[in-house]
Amino acid sequence: MELKIAGHVVRVPLMPNLAVLDSDRPAVGVVAPDPDRGFPDGADAAAGPGFTYHHFWDSGTRLTLTGERAGEYRVRLAPDVHAWVASDRVRVLPPGTPPARGRVGTVRLTPRAEAVDVRIEVDRRLPYRVDPRGRALDITIYGGTADTRWLMSGGLDRHVVGARWSQPADGRWVLTLDLAQPHWGHAARWDPNGDLVVRVRRPPPVDRRRPLRGLVVAVDAGHPPGGAVGPTGLGEAEVNLAVARRLARLLERADAQVILTRTDDRALDLHERARIAEAAGAHLFVSLHQNAFPDGVDPFVESGTSTFYFHPHSQALARAFQAELLHELRLRDLGVGRTSLAVLRPLTWMPAALTETMYMMVPQQEAALRDPEVQERIARAHLRALERFLRQRAAGRDAP
Template structure:
């Protein structure tokens, strides 16, 4: 009887005791059901992060406007590679280091936010990330002032004044852009050039060199002249050829800086001077006793003069100048190349991209908040080591990540250093509305035709060594590739916004691959330059 009472008492005590809290064990593998991120086995392996879950959205930043009306990307990190992530109810891929990238429909205008839920075991972490949506306004076509015609009113003129950032350097030019511009044509004109204006287009002035030659310049780079202004006659004298150790120069006396255009086709340079009067006249072709320049041809018309320079080899580089009352086209002699050591004795410029000064692009950012301006520095420093090993002298526009250098001064700095080639080193990102899973890869850019071969060879080396999709060697109007005194290219080695690529570019292995690609491209390019000698 006592035993029965004791058992009953024990049962009552046990029933009244509070239940013990059961803690779910931390998972040892990825949460089930989440989408697997795309993998590239040629890239360095990504280590597993097992830290606490913490959601950090790097892009878009909170309360920023999304410039896409359909779909857009969102990326950042959740701190643990085993966790699952849901964004507005849709599963997002998570990489082993906890980085994530998703391409999703833009939130509704009523929602205007991303709701993120990270799940690890039985625990979940949430974040509400507000954004602003692009205003749904109809496209507006900017009003264009009708071109001024002589029949309607008197001609109007302006004087090009150029940007103030390089006011004391001969690289100071005004950039003119035709519209439409399918072939990426640019006119680079001297300050002080008098031009006829033909109207306004928003914040730009339409310049007319001839009825069929029009382009636009920024309003702050041209000084409009009052009605009745009479432009001074622009006379040019007899041209001469002056040879020196570094270049062979076409020198044309002129009473003012002429509007001009230079085109390159293989071993031929064509220079057109607009709005000039030639006196005395000299036309036809004449031979030149120079190992680089074979002949010069001159042709005059009422409003222009054209000079054709035929070289003994492909154009290496050139530089137009206006100084001491002369238009000068300096045709640069290619350096003498040792085939066994093609970079020996050369000066190579390296430009780690970003940041510029205030108002210029700060550079891209990756899912773990790695800044492009920091990521390119190790690549540039490694490339410098490799170039020095090969006998080159290296000029760098900067060596510290946070060192701000004006974007427009970088090519000027390189020309002052008299480099034989310039490589601007970058990592890429995409604008809103473009699917990053389908459009990432490696690309190289140049502007001038004589830089195109260096771009192609460097692109080929990056594809061999960096193992990403080939986006090609392309032509683009970037400030750092516009100089003509040396071949200049801009490399976009990888996409810092993609989690696997961002991790790769943190590793010494991948930094070395990028640097070696740049050096291999330069070596092969100058080996070919030497071969044409």
């Protein structure tokens, strides 16, 4: 690097942080187990170095590595598709290991009570994605080459009403499922025999008069660790738990079964919160939060209510929360956003959203959050949002 100021020149050697691997003989790696993560076990990956996470790969997934930069490997998924993963999450295999390519064979759909199991024969663990699209689901296997002679439906089903596979490009095999109703949730795993199994969850039956009856709802009181603190010292974690307890009582009166991810002030890991919800078989998940500001932002101008989701099939739930919170509290509408939040990323089995109801740092809003009546109003708005979402789904509507 060379810097010139007023006739003075300073030169400093800089070490490059980009390595290009041999494109003719790329390195091959495998996603290593993460003993600290637990659920789900694997690695997050992004479309670019340091970008927002967009992929998840199970431990044992084989990867073709074509570059390295700043502690991340570039992974070739297909000739025109790449992703980046932390290098400490990958174990590089010996030179000469065959690249991450594999044969995709027979597909079998097996209807079960809670879900339709989609079993895809693959001869090695390859990167894959499951992408909901309203009333369709795309399962993409990168590095897969079609040898799919059989696609067995396993009998007529009322939820998965169509299935077809395609090879739209070299190294990209896609199975598309047509659904009778908007997608509710899915779970993917590698079977011990090597097959990729994607469970497509059936929407639960909904009684429009009492839509929450018989459903399992996971309520997550956000934080600790961390959390915002108001001007007089009120902690966000304390408020979130108070609202969660009130919401739990309302849900139980509506005949729902409630799972509270935490019931006291002990810190709880974000992935553990998601694991609790999935292990309980929750049909719906909501994480309760209050917001804070970064430095340099005027809280009196920028405060308001916002709601977030990550997986596309959760957007309608997030919109329902936003609508009911705005109706109840009349704060500024900061919108519904899709973002890569660690507590939401693992939750594919159910619609899941995170609400930011008020701003702890605004004195009037901190004072309101101390008030039990306001806490009750916030809880009731969340209850109405859940009922609203369920009634819309029962009517066959995809979004509010």
